[in-house]
Structure formats: structure tokens, C-alpha cells
Amino acid sequence: MEKNILVINPGSTSTKIALYKNEQPVFSKEISHRAEDLAKFDNIMDQQEFREELIVAELEKAGYKINDIDCIIARGGALRPLPSGTYRVNDRMLHDLKEGVHGLHASNLGAVLAHRLADKINVDSFIVDPITVTELEDIAKVSGLPDIERVSIFHALNQKAVARLAARDLDKQYSDCRFIVAHLGGGISVGAHKYGRVVDVNNALNGDGPFAPTRSGHLPVWSLVELAFSGKYTEKQLKDKIWSNGGVTAYLGTSDMREVKERIKQGDEKAQLVYDAMAYQVAKEIGAFSAVLEGKVDAIVFSGGLARDEEFIGMIKERVGFLAKFMIYPGSDEMRALDMGAVRVLIGEEEAKEY
Secondary structure, eight states: OOOEEEEEEEOSSEEEEEEEETTEEEEEEEEEOOHHHHTTOSSGGGGHHHHHHHHHHHHHHTTOOGGGOOEEEEEOOSOSOBOSSEEEOOHHHHHHHHHTTTOOOGGGHHHHHHHHHHHHHTOEEEEEOOTTBOOOOHHHHBOSSTTOBOOOOSOHHHHHHHHHHHHHHTTSOGGGOEEEEEEESSSEEEEEEETTEEEEEOOOSSSOSSOOSSOOOSOOHHHHHHHHTSSSSOHHHHHHHHHTSOHHHHHHSOOOHHHHHHHHHTTOHHHHHHHHHHHHHHHHHHHHHHHHTTTOOSEEEEEEGGGGOHHHHHHHHHHHTTTSOEEEEEBOOHHHHHHHHHHHHHTTSSOOEEO
């Protein structure tokens, strides 16, 4: 039976919505929010009613009524560490998101908006695979210092979605596969997927794994400590260098890889070195995760914007192509990934979890 599924993905300056009939998209819209409109609100949670009204208005403008929706699913925000899956929005989740217990981010609005709308039409609301999905094996959590435990923060929604697509294309179940999945975007995460669980992954947000267009990735720890106590930077400035102004941005002053490629065409040797080094580090990380999977890898799966760059993928393949076949799903189709999470619950393939 076909179900009308509304997908909501809030960002800091926009709200993406899409309507699906099961897995078939029928409508999508990115609602941009003017800076002067957002400036009226003290914090992100004060925008609930404002964004809700815009969602309903855009649906009605496109000829769809909110009462015709059977289920609403949204991007998950900053929540406590939890296993992968589709989660029913409940009071505890709403409390943690509204209060910013685990961090305040625009994505926190997702579940809040989904619940507000679903409550009015008496349907279920869900989120799926937030960034704090944690399935690490105990051995992967050991860092080398008891004061610090390795944690799982990565592109869980996208990694899980493309892993399931890869399994489907191999005529297998995700729970029967062993994949290395590399999400190549503004941040880069590489995960070892073992029988449906991400048993090891780099912390793609705050300083782990390959460097990326905006993030530093692994750094020599001793030198980082010296830099932290050099007096050159405040704590915030140094953290910004690591997670939003590191990597390609720090070396070349841009995170736009199209610009980097153009500079390379014009003979910029530094741009070429940074480009080559990023591919080198991604390949090295993939090689490390092949050890996690004991060399038994069904496929190496790529997603994200950089997965469209055949030259970049080719450089990685030169180094680790011998490990397994490459499967490429370019881009980051979060809306589809969210819809797929809802469909799995609606058709009984997966049971909704409680937060």
C-alpha cells in the first residue's frame, strides 16, 4: 500500500522538504530563509512556528494537503550516542533537542517540526541515523590515553543509506555484507561496516581521519599541543581551525574543489600537492579499515560530492583498488535516505526504536 511520506531536513538558513509515495519522490522544495527573518529569533528553537507555517504553505502551493500525509520523518539532531535505526520521536528526544543537551544545531529542529506537524494530523513522526550513531566495537574505542575515548561522529545517515544500496545492487542483505564506506564531502568519514554495524569509523567532525575540504583530520599530537599553548590562538580559534577552517581551506584558502581543480589546470603546484595528499590520506584510511575487516571486504563504497570526481577516485583506486571492487553513489541524497528509513518501518522490514 502506498504511503505519503513527508521528509523534513532543516539547515541553518534553509528548510528542505520532500514528499514521497513510498520510495518515489513526487515533490521537493528547498525553502530559503532570509537573514533578516531569522534575526527576529533569539535562538534556533524559537523558529519552530515560523518554519512550520512555511512548510505547510509550500505543500499547499504545490497542491498537497497536510492531512493527506501518512508519516513524517526528519533529519536527526544532536542526541546522545545511540545505535543505528529509525527512531520514533518521543518526549525525551524532544527535551534533549530543545534544551541542546548534547549540542544545539539547526538539525535539532527536524524532530521538533516533524512532531508538531504529525501531532496535528495524528500520524507518526520519526528520525533516522543521526550523526551520533554509535556501533563501535570496544576495541575501537581505546585511544591510547585513558582520559580520552574514541567516539563515533560521522555521516551516519548517508553512509548507512549507500551501504544498503550497495548491498541491494550485490543482491545481498546489508546485514550479510562487509563494506568500507567513504563519504567524501566537506568532511570525510571512512567507516568499516560489518554485518550491518559500523564497527569502526573516524570522528569526521573534530579532528580524525583524512583531512578534508574544511577539516584538518589527523594531526601530529605533540605539535598540536605545542600550538595550543603557543598563545597564538584561543581555544575557539584553534577548534575552528580543526573542524571548519582546516584541510584544503587552510592550505589553499578555499573549500571549493572545483576551484582547486581549475588552479591545478593552470599549473598551481601547491594545489596539486594538496589534492594528491587528500586522495593519499583517504586511500591510507581505507587501507587501515581493510585491516579492521581482516581483508574480507565485499566492496569499497563511495558517496558525497567528491565521489563525482573521477580523477580523485582514480587516484584512490591506484593505491587500494586491489582490496575490493569500487561502488560509487555520488552526492549526498539525505532526503532519499530519510525516506528509506521511514519505508523500512512502514513495510515491516525494521521496527521503530525508542529514544
